Amino acid sequence: MSWVKQTLNSTLGQKVIMSLTGLFLVTFLIVHLIGNLQILKADGGDAFNVYAAFMSTNGLIHAVSYGMYAAIIAHVVYAITLTLRNKKARPVSYAVQDAKANSSWASRSMMLLGSMILVFLVLHLVHFWAKYKMGWIAYDFKMVTIEGVQYRDIASLVIETFKDPIAVGIYVLGLIGLGFHLNHGFQSAFQTLGLNHKSYNNFIKGFGAIFSIVMAVLYAVMPLYVFFS
Amino acid sequence: MSNHKGLNFTLKVWRQKNAAAKGEFKEYPVTNVSPDSSFLEMLDIMNEDLLHKGEDPVYFDHDCREGICGMCSLFINGRPHGPGEEITVCQLHMREFNSQDGGVITIEPWRAAAFPVIKDLVVDRTAFDRIQQAGGYVSINTGGIPDANAIPIPKEIADKAMDAATCIGCGACVAACKNASAMLFVSAKVSQFSLLPQGQAEKSRRVLAMVNQMDEEGFGACTNTGACEAECPKGVSLENIARMNRDYFGAALSTEH
Numbered sequence: 001m002s003w004v005k006q007t008l009n010s011t012l013g014q015k016v017i018m019s020l021t022g023l024f025l026v027t028f029l030i031v032h033l034i035g036n037l038q039i040l041k042a043d044g045g046d047a048f049n050v051y052a053a054f055m056s057t058n059g060l061i062h063a064v065s066y067g068m069y070a071a072i073i074a075h076v077v078y079a080i081t082l083t084l085r086n087k088k089a090r091p092v093s094y095a096v097q098d099a100k101a102n103s104s105w106a107s108r109s110m111m112l113l114g115s116m117i118l119v120f121l122v123l124h125l126v127h128f129w130a131k132y133k134m135g136w137i138a139y140d141f142k143m144v145t146i147e148g149v150q151y152r153d154i155a156s157l158v159i160e161t162f163k164d165p166i167a168v169g170i171y172v173l174g175l176i177g178l179g180f181h182l183n184h185g186f187q188s189a190f191q192t193l194g195l196n197h198k199s200y201n202n203f204i205k206g207f208g209a210i211f212s213i214v215m216a217v218l219y220a221v222m223p224l225y226v227f228f229s
Numbered sequence: 230m231s232n233h234k235g236l237n238f239t240l241k242v243w244r245q246k247n248a249a250a251k252g253e254f255k256e257y258p259v260t261n262v263s264p265d266s267s268f269l270e271m272l273d274i275m276n277e278d279l280l281h282k283g284e285d286p287v288y289f290d291h292d293c294r295e296g297i298c299g300m301c302s303l304f305i306n307g308r309p310h311g312p313g314e315e316i317t318v319c320q321l322h323m324r325e326f327n328s329q330d331g332g333v334i335t336i337e338p339w340r341a342a343a344f345p346v347i348k349d350l351v352v353d354r355t356a357f358d359r360i361q362q363a364g365g366y367v368s369i370n371t372g373g374i375p376d377a378n379a380i381p382i383p384k385e386i387a388d389k390a391m392d393a394a395t396c397i398g399c400g401a402c403v404a405a406c407k408n409a410s411a412m413l414f415v416s417a418k419v420s421q422f423s424l425l426p427q428g429q430a431e432k433s434r435r436v437l438a439m440v441n442q443m444d445e446e447g448f449g450a451c452t453n454t455g456a457c458e459a460e461c462p463k464g465v466s467l468e469n470i471a472r473m474n475r476d477y478f479g480a481a482l483s484t485e486h
Binding site for chain 2: 006086089094184
């Protein structure tokens with residue numbers, strides 16, 4: 001299996017891991033967003049509570065979630081590995097560098113943007129996932145009855161969390177980071193996989209640009225809506 | 230001769246005695262430079278002044294002075310080959326520079342671990358030669374000129390192979406890349422063969438060996454910023470990197486090599 005090791009340790013192999021894990025996490029973003037938007041329903045959080053219970057008990061989602069944890073860890077570990085490798089490739093930096101003449105800020109700042117997302121993600125997991133799904137942080141959920149079934153009321157935890165301006169600020173910052181990260185990352189993932197053709201390049205770039213803005217804005221709606229309502 | 234008035238500049242030049250020495254920037258004024266002189270001619274004038282003063286001239290790489298050899302390699306005011314699109318330093322003219330406020334021009338060597346400085350602005354680019362030696366060739370003897378259309382190649386494919394083959398190996402892609410990545414160079418050298426029938430026999434072996442050598446030389450990975458393509462004096466396209474990636478993964482997954 002030495003060729004597997006050799007391929008995955010090459011610069012190209014490591015980039016493919018970044019690309020595939022990144023695209024996998026994009027699919028997660030879409031699913032997660034659909035659930036999130038349930039909080040906007042004016043039903044006292046019922047739809048959101050039912051969705052949250054489904055996400056934490058459904059077997060298939062449970063299985064996929066482990067794939068997602070692995071993808072996040074791989075994406076972060078390989079990002080660090082590649083960044084260190086890239087820094088080593090230029091030990092002496094230029095005194096004057098006019099980088100904006102040849103490349104976009106987002107494309108040069110993927111590590112910074114990714115770090116912003118990671119800070120947000122850790123806080124986000126502490127806020128909800130560690131309390132609701134894993135039970136690592138003790139939290140006394142209120143119980144609500146919806147159509148005769150008892151649910152833990154995570155909707156009120158969301159509302160409580162997003163009344164804190166610091167939390168909302170970090171969320172919004174993280175989501176701005178996500179928008180820029182996706183804007184470059186989405187189309188970059190296809191280029192890395194060798195998918196570059198003039199017939200669809202513009203579509204991938206255009207779709208990625210719109211997708212990144214839509215994701216950042218719709219995700220930011222949730223904390224901002226709760227904070228201001 | 231032009232009727233323009235001569236321009237005055239202050240050059241901030243990287244001086245470094247040898248590979249082991251610690252370098253530093255030194256300032257040299259140049260006066261009455263013709264706006265029509267090339268950047269290298271301007272450096273020649275500066276060096277003549279230095280020689281007259283008994284000082285060591287500034288070392289820099291140059292050869293054909295018509296944009297085809299790939300020897301000139303200066304990082305000028307923050308960009309490889311200076312301002313302008315699809316040109317080498319020898320094709321850069323002094324009229325492109327602002328001589329107001331002292332007209333400071335900063336000149337640095339390519340910066341990459343794989344391109345160590347030999348002296349002043351001269352860097353060792355033999356890493357590129359070793360990548361070529363690893364597989365950037367066709368082993369079979371191609372013989373004389375074949376009859377026209379004996380080997381059918383569609384025009385579009387021939388054009389793409391030719392576009393890749395215009396790479397002059399100057400290293401501007403490495404110099405521009407924030408990761409000092411050599412992907413554009415290597416992908417051009419891979420593509421010029423992998424597009425053509427003559428390159429098929431060694432296609433898999435070639436791309437694996439060249440990428441492997443590229444990594445061994447200590448070049449960085451690709452972040453797809455596109456800086457290489459934007460700064461390439463020959464306009465080599467990022468499409469080549471995508472092709473190299475396809476070839477590489479195809480080769481890594483197949484057993485035919």
